[in-house]
Amino acid sequence: MALTTTASFGVSAGEDSVFVGHLADMSGPTAFVGKVYADGVRDSLAYINANGGINGTNLEFETIDYAYKVPQAIASYKKWKSRKGMVAMQGWGTADTEALISFVAKDKMPLFSASYSGHLTDPQGKNPKTKKPAPYNFFYGASYSDSCRGLVQWAAEDWKAKGKSGKPKFTHIGANHPYPNAPKAACAAYAKELGFEVMPPVVISMKPGDFKAQCLTLKSSGSNYGYIGNLGGSVLSLVKSCNTVGTDIQFMSNIWGGDKKVFEAAGEGIKDYIFPTMTPFWSDEAPGMKLVREVSKMSDPSGEQPRLHHYIRGVCSAFFMKEAMEWAKDNGGITGENIKKGMYVKDNWVPQGLEGVCLAANWKADDHRGVNQVNIYKGNYNNGDVQIERVSQMTLERRSDWLGF
Numbered sequence: 001m002a003l004t005t006t007a008s009f010g011v012s013a014g015e016d017s018v019f020v021g022h023l024a025d026m027s028g029p030t031a032f033v034g035k036v037y038a039d040g041v042r043d044s045l046a047y048i049n050a051n052g053g054i055n056g057t058n059l060e061f062e063t064i065d066y067a068y069k070v071p072q073a074i075a076s077y078k079k080w081k082s083r084k085g086m087v088a089m090q091g092w093g094t095a096d097t098e099a100l101i102s103f104v105a106k107d108k109m110p111l112f113s114a115s116y117s118g119h120l121t122d123p124q125g126k127n128p129k130t131k132k133p134a135p136y137n138f139f140y141g142a143s144y145s146d147s148c149r150g151l152v153q154w155a156a157e158d159w160k161a162k163g164k165s166g167k168p169k170f171t172h173i174g175a176n177h178p179y180p181n182a183p184k185a186a187c188a189a190y191a192k193e194l195g196f197e198v199m200p201p202v203v204i205s206m207k208p209g210d211f212k213a214q215c216l217t218l219k220s221s222g223s224n225y226g227y228i229g230n231l232g233g234s235v236l237s238l239v240k241s242c243n244t245v246g247t248d249i250q251f252m253s254n255i256w257g258g259d260k261k262v263f264e265a266a267g268e269g270i271k272d273y274i275f276p277t278m279t280p281f282w283s284d285e286a287p288g289m290k291l292v293r294e295v296s297k298m299s300d301p302s303g304e305q306p307r308l309h310h311y312i313r314g315v316c317s318a319f320f321m322k323e324a325m326e327w328a329k330d331n332g333g334i335t336g337e338n339i340k341k342g343m344y345v346k347d348n349w350v351p352q353g354l355e356g357v358c359l360a361a362n363w364k365a366d367d368h369r370g371v372n373q374v375n376i377y378k379g380n381y382n383n384g385d386v387q388i389e390r391v392s393q394m395t396l397e398r399r400s401d402w403l404g405f
Contacts, residue, residue: 028068032232040314118145122404130404148187150374180229208233286356
């Protein structure tokens with residue numbers, strides 16, 4: 001279902017325009033956060049048009065709710081490519097983004113996804129472990145693999161700080177699906193490197209359910225740290241099920257599995273829940289939050305609606321694309337190939353006006369690990385109040401054996 005069509009705020013539509021496709025999950029299993037991220041992208045594209053477009057070039061865009069279905073994603077891509085003359089695309093999930101790798105590479109179509117799969121970071125296929133070279137795939141933030149590595153690095157320090165002896169036990173928890181599976185092997189390998197005993201993965205559905213049996217497995221194995229690869233209702237079900245059976249484990253989530261919305265829904269079940277972020281929170285006073293709040297007014301003129309950090313990452317993704325398009329326009333025209341070149345021009349790159357919001361990024365022609373920094377937070381719910389505090393910041397090495405893995 002197409003949700004949004006051409007946007008032409010402040011710029012005359014006509015020949016001087018380019019088309020951007022936007023895939024979103026508004027009704028599927030990841031809609032819990034998919035809607036939030038999609039709003040950040042759509043508001044950004046509308047704001048860019050309302051403020052001059054790409055140096056006078058209008059951005060036409062269409063948002064399609066593909067409901068997290070890979071065939072629908074591929075069909076939408078083909079439609080946009082053949083009928084709309086698309087020059088770039090804002091995407092969403094891991095399964096569909098990975099399915100499109102060969103399409104976008106062949107068509108020279110930059111795809112800015114909300115999948116942070118490490119498989120998307122090796123543009124030239126340098127690492128033998130890389131599934132496919134991904135020369136036209138970009139995302140804002142640390143990969144799922146690097147985020148998980150940052151979390152187990154924190155866990156190793158936490159174990160020592162608590163004076164524990166022996167090997168801590170680490171377990172990956174998630175559905176048998178490309179999204180939660182993306183960092184599984186990479187994170188397990190690093191956990192072993194840091195001295196963890198890696199336990200067999202525990203599989204839970206992406207949908208909400210009764211996970212007491214899985215929680216009992218975690219309890220009997222003596223797992224000390226569990227990485228949750230799912231999101232939304234599945235995470236809530238896991239936390240509640242494990243509280244019911246008395247599983248004593250330190251939960252650590254991927255970037256989609258931790259936010260104020262999750263903590264409010266879980267209530268008193270949330271205790272010392274560790275999760276990564278790539279932006280400040282809505283209430284923070286970073287310099288670039290002024291622009292984020294102006295962008296937000298595109299769909300909330302009152303400016304009163306608080307936004308989750310997933311929304312803000314959507315803003316970052318759109319504005320990195322915008323500045324690459326601006327470079328392309330000044331260097332041969334806004335084509336997919338030139339937009340890709342524009343992604344390599346700046347070092348320690350933060351989009352103008354988003355200082356303190358988007359982490360400095362470095363994309364290179366042989367390495368699409370744009371961000372290797374992971375900010376780690378702790379969430380608690382106490383007497384009706386969500387409390388979030390930053391506990392650490394990890395910077396991951398750019399090891400060659402981690403590229404694309």
